[in-house]
Amino acid sequence: IVAANWAAIERATEFLYEYTLPSSPSNFAPDWLPAMTADAPVCIAGTLGEIAAMRGDELPVSIMTNFGEFPVGTSKYEKRAISENVATCDLDKCIQCGKCSMLCPHAAIRINAGKGINGVPMKTPELGTDTEFLLTISPADCTGCQVCVKNCPVNALNMISLDKAQKNDAQIAFDNATKLPPIPKEKLNTNIPKHIELCEHMFEFPGACAGCGETPYIKLITKLFGDRMVVANATGCSSIYGANLPTTPYTTNSQGRGPAWSNSLFEDNAEYGLGMRLALNQRREMLKGLLFKAFNDEDDKIIESLFSEKDIDKQRKNVELVRAKIKGNKQIESLLDALVDKSVWIIGGDGWAYDIGYGGLDHVLHSGENVNILVMDTEGYSNTGGQQSKATPFGASMKFSVGGKEQHKKDLGLIAMMTGAYVAQIAIGADQVQAIRAIKEAEAFNGPSIILAYSPCIAHGYNLSDGPAHQKMLVESGAWPLYRFNPALIEQGQNPLIMDSGTSVAASLEDFLKTEGRFNIARAMNPTKFASLVKKAINDNEYRRELKKHIASFAILRNHSNDEKEG
Ligand code: SF4
Ligand code: SF4
Ligand code: SF4
Structure with missing residues (x-):
């Protein structure tokens, strides 16, 4: 066996050949797509854009931020156009179920509803009788995986060439759709796919393999809780496409809120997330103590009610009410966000949860603390x-x-x-x-x-x-x-x-x-x-x-x- 292994290694050289790198990062990257779109802020285009254009080695260290931070929501500027063929939708055939958008691993499909949005009449009346429905697909973000095409219940989706999609102005239609005002979440029924897909995306265009089965779960969870979500991510695929540098798929909604995300090791991710929960609990207790000290005894009941409020919108309003009252108390101000419940998520794959991080996972499962664990089992x-x-x-x-x-x-x-x-x-x-x-x-x-x-x-x-x-x-x-x-x-x-x-x-x-x-x-x-x-x-x-x-x-x-x- 050893001799056969040596022989195999020796023979490998016979099959080596020279490969000439293409001049652009993708064989299909068309002229109309620069490494970063024109609307990328200068600071992003000047650093991340240069890295995306494969000129990162030429960047001076002085251009980086002091702490090496990366801004969020930047995957939307990096249009990679990796597929020769991309999906397109026949809106006349579509029954507006939202399934394709929910299953698309790359968030390349957008569903919008509203008035005067250049769509077709909405088939169900729950958002108003004259509401229109619009489904657009980003050719430059579509990986050509065909998950949507194969799973549309009425065959309303097809594949066309990237060039044809460009001639049809599909990219312009998609980009315009992403700028349409969202339907307020309180008007949506988040028990059904169609309405969930009308919620704002807070995880988009991840660099996962075409057709990846993990990313739809993260898309779904961030749509539901992303505006107050804290994520501990185990090392693995989800930490790679979760921060597919130079750009990042985690992003913010129209109010500027989005998931706070960090990555830890295989062997301690559950504990890492538990630590986040305990720190958040501690901040809440500290805030409570400071508020009791800062206000009179007759305000005790009001302070207690701040901490027992369950409605997230009311919690956010309470933050502003207290901010107005404390007038410049920096210590209280720095903790005020603790009045809003955070949704702690501990995320990873089976290698982490079943194997390497299992001891920690067991510890966290027995902790009684309010954490949510997502195991994407491949x-x-x-x-x-x-x-x-x-x-x-x-x-x-x-x-x-x-x-x-x-x-x-x-x-x-x-x-x-x-x-x-x-x-x-x-x-x-x-x-x-x-x-x-x-x-x-x-x-x-x-x-x-x-x-x-x-x-x-x-x-x-x-x-x-x-x-x-x-x-x-x-x-x-x-x-x-x-x-x-x-x-x-x-x-x-x-x-x-x-x-x-x-x-x-x-x-x-x-x-x-x-x-x-x-x-x-x-x-x-x-x-x-x-x-x-x-x-x-x-x-x-x-x-x-x-x-x-x-x-x-x-x-x-x-x-x-x-x-x-x-x-
Ligand atoms: S899966 Fe088909 S019918 Fe459903 S929203 Fe998508 S295109 Fe329309
Ligand atoms: S082909 Fe794949 S990436 Fe493209 S829109 Fe459909 S599901 Fe999304
Ligand atoms: S889990 Fe990882 S390797 Fe598997 S398809 Fe997704 S990104 Fe690719």
Whole structure:
């Protein structure tokens, strides 16, 4: 084996050839697209623009900010036009469901509603009878992944050449649409995809692989909570496309509010996010103490009411009311933002959550603190090149398990159910409404919550335009059941586990495994061994399904909330 390895290395030189770099960063980058758009502020174009144009080495150090900070919301200035073919929409065919925009991994689709916006009549009347609907696609940001085209329920989307899209002024239409005034969030029903897609984007144009299954989750969560969100991001794909330097996809809404984001290591990200929560709690306590000192005793009730207010808009108004009262008290002013509840999110992939950061994750799940954990499960280490993790299922060929993984997938959801945390398993391509519901419930739960989000990845070995179809098949095969486990229901005398996708099997796992390269490699290497791994996978899934069915069927006999009242 050693001799064969040496021989392989020796022979590698025979296949080396010289490659001439193209003069522009992309083979297809057309003349009409500079590295940074003309509306980029001078300070951004002069630094980040130069790096994007591959002239970063020529920048003097003196041009950088003192602390090496990067401004947010800059991915919109970097138009990369990486695909020869881009999506386009026939608005006459479109039924205005919002699905394409929700599933687009790159935020290249915008949906607008309003009056006089050059759209078509809105098909539903909830935003006013004369409201128009507009769907635009950015040719320069579309990666050509075709997730939208394959998943439009009425085939209203097609691919056209980048040149044709440019001749149709598609980029101008998109850029104009991004400047239209947003519909106020309070007018929208954020339980349905169409209305969520009318919310302002706070994560756009990430540099993830074309068709990535992770980014739609971050898009969705930032639309819901981005204006008061604090993110601890584990190292991995999401930390790379979350800060795809020189530009960044996290951005602000029209009021200038957006997520505060930072990246930490694989091995301490859960603790990093817990630290953020504790620091925010501490700031709140400090503010309370200072307000009690600064005001008279008769104001005590008012101060208490500031800290018990639940409505976010009222919390923001309270900040301004107190600011007017404290007149220049710098210490109180620096803490005033603590009156607005922050939504703390701890984000990462399965390599972090199932493996390297698992000890910390367990600690945080047991902490009782109000944090939300999003695990984007690609069933392997994606960013480092496809190594197996404890989330890798039976039979998948990954690095360190090339012949097919022989151990079962860790059931992180079942483990987390025993910690007192809110737990949900979702797959946005299979069921958008269930994903929205779980994310909103997790955020509302006053304690730790964990969401396991199935995420198709290039490492799975199939065309990612079929990512949502694969998610649906996987759910129907029983290998990834959709569920929500809400401990708050126990307090109401109800069973906490709701099996959203049911407990029966509607598709064959064997058929599903035939559709992905990661399983076909293992099958081709050793069909007999692979067949035995498939059997193990089917048995394992059945066992877990029965276990969850059993938990979901328990009658919760005691109503604890009544017990407390009686006590
Ligand atoms: S998925 Fe199709 S029907 Fe739905 S909004 Fe998009 S283009 Fe319209
Ligand atoms: S082809 Fe892909 S990147 Fe382009 S609009 Fe559709 S989903 Fe978005
Ligand atoms: S490697 Fe996978 S998870 Fe990572 S960006 Fe690419 S598709 Fe997404």
